[in-house]
Amino acid sequence: MRPGSFLTPDISRAVWTVWRRNRDVFFKTYRVNFLPPLLEPVLYLVALGIGLGSFVGEIDGIMYIRYIAPALLAISTMNTAFFECTYGSFVRMYYMKTFDAMVATPLTIDEVIAGELLWGATRSFIYVSIMLLILLVFGVVDIPASLLVIPFSFAGGLLFASIGMCFTALTPGIDELNYPSFLFITPMFLFSGTFFPLSVLPDTVRYLALALLPLTHVVTVTRSLTLTHFSPFIFVSLGWIVLATAVFFLLAIHLMKKRLVT
C-alpha cells in the first residue's frame, strides 16, 4: 500500500504466488484454453496461406504462406496477453474480487499486478509454443531459428500484457474495453506488416505504424526468426520492445495502484 516510487514498485518473490494462482486456473480449465492455439493457425493457414496465397503467390520472394506464418505467431502473442490482462484481469479485479482477496495477505498490490502481467506473458508463451508446433507441421517456419520465437513470445507478451493492463486500470467498465479492442488491436492486426508489407503504404503511414504500433516490431522480429533472415533493423525493433515494455510495465502498476488504493 505504501505509495513507493514509480520506478521501484514493491515486488518480492511472492509475485510468483499470484502467477501460480492463474496458472492453476488455466490448467484446471485446459479444455477451453488449448483449443484456440491449435485451431486458429490451421484456419488462417488454410484460408489465407493456401486460399489467398494461391492468388498472391510471393511477397519479396517469399511464399505467401511462409510470409504470414510469423504474423500469426505475433498476432497470437498480442491477442493472448492483451485480452488476458484486459477482460481477464478486469473480471478478476471487478467481479470476482480476486485482487481484494490477495491484498488481504502480505502480498502488495504491486505484486498482484506484476503477477497478472507475468501470467499474461506466460499465456502468450504457451499459445505461441503450441502454434509454432502446428506451423512446424505445416513446414512453413525454419528450424532452428524459429525456436527462438518461444522465449521471444514471453517478452512480446509482457509488452501487450502491460499495455492491456493500462487500459484495464483506466476503463470505467467492462464494456468500454471494447474501445481499445476495436480502435487499437484491430488496426494493429491489419497494419503492422502482418498480411502485406508496410512498404506498399505511404511513407508517413509507415513511419506512424513503426512509431506507434508495437505489433510492427513484434512481427519484424518474429519474421526474421521464422525465415532466418536478419537485417540490422531487428535491433531497432528489439530496442523499441524493451523500452516500451519497461515503460508500460511500470505505468500499468502505477495506474492500477491509483485505481485500487483509495
Next chain:
Amino acid sequence: MSPRPPVISARNLTKYYGTEPAVNSISFDVEPGTIFGFLGPNGAGKTTTMRMIQCVSPRSGGSLSVYGMDPEVRPRAIKQWLGVVPQETNLDPEFTCRENLLVYSRYFGIAKREAERRIEELLAFVQLTEKRDVRIEQLSGGMKRRLLLARALVNNPQLLILDEPTIGLDPQARHLIWEKLRELQSEGNTIVLTTHYLEEAERLCDNLLIMDGGSILVEGAPDALVKEHAGTEIVEAEPTPEVIACLDAMGADYEVIGDMVEVMTEQSREVARRLFEECNPGRVSTRRATLEDVFLRLTGRKLRD
C-alpha cells in the same frame, strides 16, 4: 505485570473521499482477546475503518496502530498476523475447497506440507471435511461463508477481521459461525467485526461502538449500552390519543413508531398496570430492551442508501 497493550489503537482516525469524510476523527482501542463490534447503518464508515486496519486503504489523518505498527509503514508485517473475512465472497470459483485454501496459503509463504496439515484441520473446524474436493460453485451460501472463515485462518492469525460475517445466512449457519468465533476467542484470538445484525453484536461482542456518518455515537459493552440508552424494558401499546395523553401525564419516555408506541422504562409492570387502569389501551405487551432499541434511537429510523 503490566497490562498488554491494545491490539488496535486509533486516535482521531480520519478518512476523506474527496471532500467528504467517510471516517471523521474516531478514537478507539481494541483490547487483546476481546470481540469488538462496529455497528452502524450503511455509510457509517465501518468498512472504511476495516480497510484502514487491513492496510489496504491509507488514512487521511490521525494515527492508527495495529500491534504497535503503522499500517502505512509495515503493511506486510501486519498482514502476516491478520485474518480477513470480507463482506463479499471472493473465493476462486474454479477451485475446490481444499485448493482454495492451498492457493491462499501460498500468498502467506506457507510451505506446502505445513499448509496441507493446516487445511485438513481447518476444514474439520468449519465442518467442511466432506466438501474438501467439491468446487465452490456447488457450495451453499453458508458453506461459502464457513470456507471464507477457514481461509482467513490459514496463516494462524492473531487478529481476525470480519466484515458482515453472517450476512444472508440462515439461523443454523449463523449460529455455527458464532460458535466458531467464540471458540477462536477462547483460544486467545482478538476478533473485530462489523455487523448490521444487532442480535449478533449483542450476543458476541465484549465491546462495541455504534457509528453513524463517520463518527462514533457511543461505545461500551452491549448490556451497559442497552441499560444506558434504552432502559431495561420496553412497554408496547397502540398509540391512541388516549394512551399518548396518559403517557404524557405520567412523564414517560416514549416514542411512536408506526402503529405502535414504545415506552422505555425500568418498571414495565407499573407502566403497564397504569395504562390498563387509566388509559383504555387495548393491547399492551412488555419486552426486554435490546440493542436494536439503542441503535434505532441513536441512528434514527430514516432509511439509508
